[in-house]
Structure formats: structure tokens, C-alpha cells
Amino acid sequence: MVEAVGLNVFKFPARMIPGCDLLTDSGTTTMTMRQWSQLLLGDESYGSNEGYFEFKEQVVETFGPQWENLDKDFENVFLFHQGRAAENGLFTCLGRILETRGKSTGDGRPWYIIPSNGHFDTTMANIEANGFEGRNLFCKEALAKDRQARFKGNMDVAGLEVLLDDPKMRERVPLVYLTITNNTGGGQPVSLENMRRVSELCHTHGLPLMFDACRFAENAWFIRQFEQGHQDRSIAEVVRLMFEQVDGFHISLKKDGLVNIGGALVAKEGGFLSKNYPELQAALTGHQVLVEGHPTYGGLAGRDLKGAVEGLKTVVSRGFLDYRISQVQRFGARVDEACGADVVIKPVGGHAVYLDLDKFFEGTGLSDEQFPGISLTALLLVAGHRLCELGVYAFGRNVGGKEVPSEPRVNNVRAAVPRLCYEDIDLRAAAEAIGVLYEQREGIPGVEVEYGQDLPMRHFVSRFRFKE
């Protein structure tokens, strides 16, 4: 069957996976009893359903009073069916607004640059599809693969400073992003200090700072746990301090919203996003009507909104986060034991265990063009567990028949742990399977691509076969 789906893990029938499905932690949450009870109360009205108002109230409750919608002529919460739809809304509308300013590099390369501590693949794809360049400014600890640093998701503030201090470059930056936690950079958290420094720098330059807030609560847990001065705060308090730093955020509710579907884009009234782009609100509402339906349901069922409201309440509880993150840490320790030799990216983040493919395949002679990460995920599927390559195939691209890796280089296989789904003993079986393949790594063949090598987001759709 693995061969029948062209070694593509995304195309393998989920019901045929006997072990752990660790493809993603996105939308794979087991909802709580309280969430299920809320689903039954879903108000399925077309316009202005109950869940919409409750969601807006919960945004203020979870993220802080600055997120209240005081100006009734101004909508600040834009609902979408998932995170990438919110990204698409933002970058489509912003792209159109900026197009009217008529800036061009003259050589076909994008004029506008969106810096980040690490854009996720969907964010990067939406940025590029709308004519922007996404630029990842990983911090030096991440680049050096430091195994002790606690906040390896941080942005390289000095790198951002260099970019913004040059007036010619500054005018090319419409906004800045921080992804919390940094999924592309190994699921690593961002410190509150880093958020504050990036925020101060952006605001000095009159620029909006945005969060990709997918795993905001997990990020807050790490701040409370490991950043000095926050141990006496609740997770809810840390979350509010984090969200004081930004002018807007987008979120896939499929992660720390604890639901199976949902997304939102939220703008702070009076923040730099609203001030710099006053046309954005109307543009986003128009976009929602075109692609998602009435803005008060945004492509979601009313019951989805009720589930998300309940999820946002649960996700900031210490008990939930202690359980969630400690399970991922124990799994990471097991995989580390099974592989050794620095294969697991450390420290382990909050939602996933990442295997460093460069370490995993060190000395085997397999080259990037043989996409060993694809071989590894296909063989793990044979062993009964589904993981995902987030490496030179997912993040690289093929330009005119030539493979161009991402810059900075990212080359991992990710085992993402769905929330409230598995027992430790299930994850132990996955760790053992990874260990067996590590022992046998010399015998793992490369793959060749049969279909899709030059397509955007190619890892979702490509077909491969093992090389002889």
C-alpha cells in the first residue's frame, strides 16, 4: 500500500495505520467533554450566530483587553476555516493594497519582504503567491544547533535591526512576523524578552508586528517554565503579556484552539496594522464574503465556533499543558535513547519531536537529491507509524530542473503528537520503530520523484519510488 500511494504519507489511508499517526498535531485533537457539550449548543444561523459573539468575547478574555472591539465601525476579528485561509486573506488583501504604491525591483524579484523568526510552509507559500518575499531570521542558537538553549525559536534581532536600519530596505518591509512556537525551526519557543525586543524595534520603525499564534499557549508554558521572572505567573497572565507586544495575529485554531477546524485573523484597534493599512478591514471583509461566506461564520459551522471558545479556555490551564508538553518531552527522551548521536533536535519543543536528517543519515552517502527523509517516512509507515518530512523536499524547490534548498537550511522529519490522543505506551512503540530504522540506516535507499517535483507545496501531492 505504501508503494501504491507513491510513498507519499499524506495519501496513505489513515484507517490503515495500526500505530501512531504523528503526521500532524493540527486538527487531530481529541476534543474534551466540555467541548462536545458546546457543539450540541451550536447556533447554525447564517448571520451573527451566537458562537461569533462568544468567540469575540473569548478573544478578549484569552489575549487581553487590548483586543476588544470598541469601534463598532471597525471589525477586528476575521474568521476563516483554517490558518492558511487567514494567511491567504491577509497577504492577498495586503498585496492588493501595496500594489497601488507601484514599487518594483525592476528585475522581477519581489519588492516587499516579510521577515520572520521562521515562516511555516503555508505562510511562506501564501507570502510568495502574493508577490512578497518571506525572509527567515533564525537566531544564532538555532543555526548553531545549540542543544542547551531554551528559546531557540527566537528571531535574530540583530539581523532584523540591520534590515530595518537601512532606509532603502526598511521601506520594503510592510510588517514583521513571529511564529509561536517556531514550527519550521523545530517547534522551539520564543522568549518574552525576544518578543519585546522585536516589538520595540518594529514599533520604533512604525511597523506592525504580527504573531502566527498557532501554539501560543504551549509557547507561554515554556516562558513560565524557563524564562526568568515568570514562574509566579499563571499561563493566562503570560499569554496576555505576549499579546501586548503585537498589532495583530493569525491563528489556526486546529492547534491551540483544540478543535478540528477553524482559523482567525485578529487586528488590534489602534495598532500599527490598523493604522498603517486602514483599507485592510474592508478588503478582508470583502475577501471573506467571496471565499468563506458571511464574516460572522467565516467558513465554519456555528458549532465549530462554540468548540473553539471552549478550547481557548482549556488550553491555558496548567494541568492540560503540563500533561501535554511532558508527554511530548517523554516521547522525545525515548526517541533520543533509541537513536542517540544527536539525532533528536534538543531541547524538545512543545508539540513534536524533530529528527535532524543530516545527523540521521550522516555517513550513509545519501545525498539531498535522493530525499532520504521521504524514504524514512515511507519505511516508518511500513512499520505502522506516520511521520512527516519537513526538510529539503518540503521546504526546497525545483527551479528549471535544479534543486534549490531553503535558506537557511531546514532538514527534519517531524513526529507531531496530537493532543489528548495517545498513551505513552503507544508513543514508545513509535520511538522503537524510529530506533530500528536508525540502526538499519546504512541499508535505507534513496527515492526518485515520479510526479510533482516542480509544484508549489509539492510534499502534499508528489509521488516517489525507491531507487534500485
Ligand SMILES: Cc1ncc(COP(=O)(O)O)c(C=O)c1O
Ligand atoms: C506555525 C503554523 N502556521 C500556520 C499553519 C497553517 O494552519 P492550517 O493547517 O490550519 O491551515 C500551521 C499548520 O500546521 C502551522 O503549524
